[in-house]
Amino acid sequence: MSQVLPNYQHIRPLAVVRCSTHDDVANALAWSRESGIHITPRGGGHCFAGRSSTTGIVLDLSPMNAVSVHDGLATIGAGATLAEVYAGLDRHGLTLPAGCGPTVGIAGLTLGGGLGLLGRRYGLTSDRLRAAEVVLPDGRTTDCSDDREPDLFWALRGAGGGQFGVVTKLVFEPVQAEPTTRFVLTWPRSRAAEILEKWQEIAPDAPDELSANLKISTREVTLFGAGSPEEFLDLAPATADIATMPYLELKQSFDDLGDLEGQVTSRSHFFRRPIPADALPDEPGQELNFTPMGGAYIRIRPAATAFVHRAERFLVEHASTDAGWVHRTWTGLHEHSSGRVYPNFPDLFLDDPLPAYHGENLQRLQEIKRHYDPAGLLHFPQSL
Ligand SMILES: Cc1cc2nc3c(=O)[nH]c(=O)nc-3n(C[C@H](O)[C@H](O)[C@H](O)COP(=O)(O)OP(=O)(O)OC[C@H]3O[C@@H](n4cnc5c(N)ncnc54)[C@H](O)[C@@H]3O)c2cc1C
Structure with a gap:
């Protein structure tokens, strides 16, 4: 399981659900909806504000850490750390513009933007995202991209994680890893x-x-x-x-x-x-x-x-x-x-x-939040 920052290690969850499939995520969300117990996804556990810690249910996505490359696109499990992502892509001569901390999660990083050493050349990590698989707060699993659920796809690129659904897969257009x-x-x-x-x-x-x-x-x-x-x-x-x-x-x-x-x-x-x-x-x-x-x-x-x-x-x-x-x-x-x-x-x-x-994107984000999570299942201090 990923290591949360020392500031939040005293927060003990009621349950940690280790998720290997999107069905595991959907079942845990159903449990939270029925019981009213707070639930939060955890990728690398590096949130400065402790948003992936709770006294309720932690969805530990670290078993979903596969990295594969087909037809120029990289599909990455939402529990992968940056070290796993870089090593997995490097086997194909590829990389992503993303951050430095090896134990930072690709999901948290991407959902909030993603600054890194190749960013001035290729943009944010989220600017390379082409699609995502998401389990919505109501339990449905959906794919999103520019063509499918485009509002959700828009919102996932830079508003910060843990607000619209639980991402289970991320599909990126990687870049060449050059000396x-x-x-x-x-x-x-x-x-x-x-x-x-x-x-x-x-x-x-x-x-x-x-x-x-x-x-x-x-x-x-x-x-x-x-x-x-x-x-x-x-x-x-x-x-x-x-x-x-x-x-x-x-x-x-x-x-x-x-x-x-x-x-x-x-x-x-x-x-x-x-x-x-x-x-x-x-x-x-x-x-x-x-x-x-x-x-x-x-x-x-x-x-x-x-x-x-x-x-x-x-x-x-x-x-x-x-x-x-x-x-x-x-x-x-x-x-x-x-x-x-x-x-x-x-x-x-x-x-x-x-x-x-969120600046001038705030109103649109609030509308998308109301659409995908009308009951506010996914929340933390400062969430939409
Ligand atoms: C040592 C260190 C180095 C860092 N370096 C960089 C850097 O170089 N560049 C940079 O831009 N940032 C950097 N950061 C900041 C980093 O981008 C954020 O802390 C990021 O949110 C961490 O993501 P995580 O998955 O590790 O954290 P988590 O705490 O697991 O998640 C962060 C947020 O995203 C949510 N979330 C996680 N997984 C999912 C999911 N699958 N679906 C939906 N929501 C999810 C969580 O609930 C939480 O709200 C660094 C942070 C640290 C502590």
């Missing part, structure tokens, strides 16, 4: 403001092939990612590790990057304008993570899929075991942000969360 340049450059923490200024100029407008992520931690500034980091070499990094390697190896090399130990508080926001140099928190803390957007992420209309965030330049995540630091630094930067928040980084402290996650 790629990996880089990790570092500078002392004292140069953070200067490096951030340059990063904000370069990273969001860089060629699509470059994904340069910036991490400012207590001790140092780290730039890591895929593509050619040439423009950053002018900044005289203290260390520079640059090498071209098979794409799977590159992915695996970032498996442990950025994982803080223990109970981590994480808050984030999107930005459309540069952060002024004097707004960078003076107080060093564990991690400020800057993810570049731009490229293919924003060459899609906000209304084309449920993922509305198509005008953003970058995302900033504040993550620490010191919750006070996270709240102070998030509040300090928030006035410079667009006010929008990535649905896969849910934040229980937001005053008005639904507009922040």
Whole structure:
């Protein structure tokens, strides 16, 4: 069974139903409907807000983790982790634009969008989704795509998991796994403001092939990612590790990057304008993570899929075991942000969360929710 984050490991479910087929899912949903006991699906168990944990019924989808490729399309069981997905696709010389954490679930990641090292080139993970099999709250199993149940298919691409039904299979159009340049450059923490200024100029407008992520931690500034980091070499990094390697190896090399130990508080926001140099928190803390957007992420209309965030330049995540630091630094930067928040980084402290996650797509999402889950069987704090 997948490992939930330490913050939620104390929540003990009444039952864990290990599902191997869509019928298992349908039976468990029927039990929840009849008993009124809360039910929630779990993929990789990595939700920051603990949405796949409950004192009711956890639907553990991890037995449904098969990865297969036919006619250029990859069919992936909704319980697969990213490590299983990358390894399964690599056997066919393929991959997906998706995240780094090897134990993150493909379902949770895709349903909330999916940012990763190939995203500026190929878009979100959900932008590569071509169809899905879903068990609806009323127990029916349906396929959805642009041609079949198109509203459901639209809503599954970026609104966040666990709201419209339980996805059992995901069908993607994968991309070629090509040898790629990996880089990790570092500078002392004292140069953070200067490096951030340059990063904000370069990273969001860089060629699509470059994904340069910036991490400012207590001790140092780290730039890591895929593509050619040439423009950053002018900044005289203290260390520079640059090498071209098979794409799977590159992915695996970032498996442990950025994982803080223990109970981590994480808050984030999107930005459309540069952060002024004097707004960078003076107080060093564990991690400020800057993810570049731009490229293919924003060459899609906000209304084309449920993922509305198509005008953003970058995302900033504040993550620490010191919750006070996270709240102070998030509040300090928030006035410079667009006010929008990535649905896969849910934040229980937001005053008005639904507009922040869904923007102008909110009303359509609420209508689709009413259609597919009129009784609100699938719910959590901040759900539609
Ligand atoms: C260590 C770590 C690294 C991360 N790295 C990245 C990254 O590189 N890029 C990125 O974009 N995000 C990243 N994230 C965030 C990640 O995308 C979200 O936490 C995501 O929701 C996790 O999905 P999951 O399946 O692991 O989690 P879960 O907690 O199992 O699920 C998340 C939500 O989706 C629902 N859900 C799960 N499975 C299904 C299903 N089959 N059908 C319907 N609903 C379902 C759950 O009920 C819950 O609401 C990371 C998170 C962590 C903790």
